[in-house]
Amino acid sequence: DAMVIQNPRYQVTQFGKPVTLSCSQTLNHNVMYWYQQKSSQAPKLLFHYYDKDFNNEADTPDNFQSRRPNTSFCFLDIRSPGLGDAAMYLCATSRGGTGNEKLFFGSGTQLSVL
């Protein structure tokens, strides 16, 4: 009964080769988030969608893009991965609207860049 599903669990790509990470949810939540977590660091918010409205964090590099074709799916595209983009990428969802509600996380995708 997984509610936020991320695929794949592990992803290996080559330096400069575009890569897409996937997230799906069965909760029908309005908000979907992407976080980047590097080793021994805090998870860092990259961007989020409220329904179809995209909200980018000010310090998210242009190399990172996102798509949300429908309520259930959200994708993270890295156009030209660098070695510094190797990290765990976490997808999360929430109902949205109150500002203090619970987030539901997927298990993450560990990205390696060779």
Place this chain on the structure above:
Amino acid sequence: GDSVTQMEGPVTLSEEAFLTINCTYTATGYPSLFWYVQYPGEGLQLLLKATKADDKGSNKGFEATYRKETTSFHLEKGSVQVSDSAVYFCALSDHGGAGANSKLTFGKGITLSVRP
């Protein structure tokens, strides 16, 4: 900007020991405060939260009290179990009121290992 500072880890305890994990924060508004836990191989999940000063969040024997005067939200448990072994993240949401979304700022996390 907002920030969350957690004590350095890892922490190793014997079963039934008392646990304290320190967390302090910096925020411009009146944030909500959270503890999330990540068990091995799983995603982060909410452990407890507090939305205003002096609130106490509790769950599964864990407690944390929102202390505005010391800007802290320390996590405590009176008697830890082996099954509590996990990574614990303190977080805040400086949500700006109704209609906003929960954008969490996390601490680095701390690994807790409990020995039988």
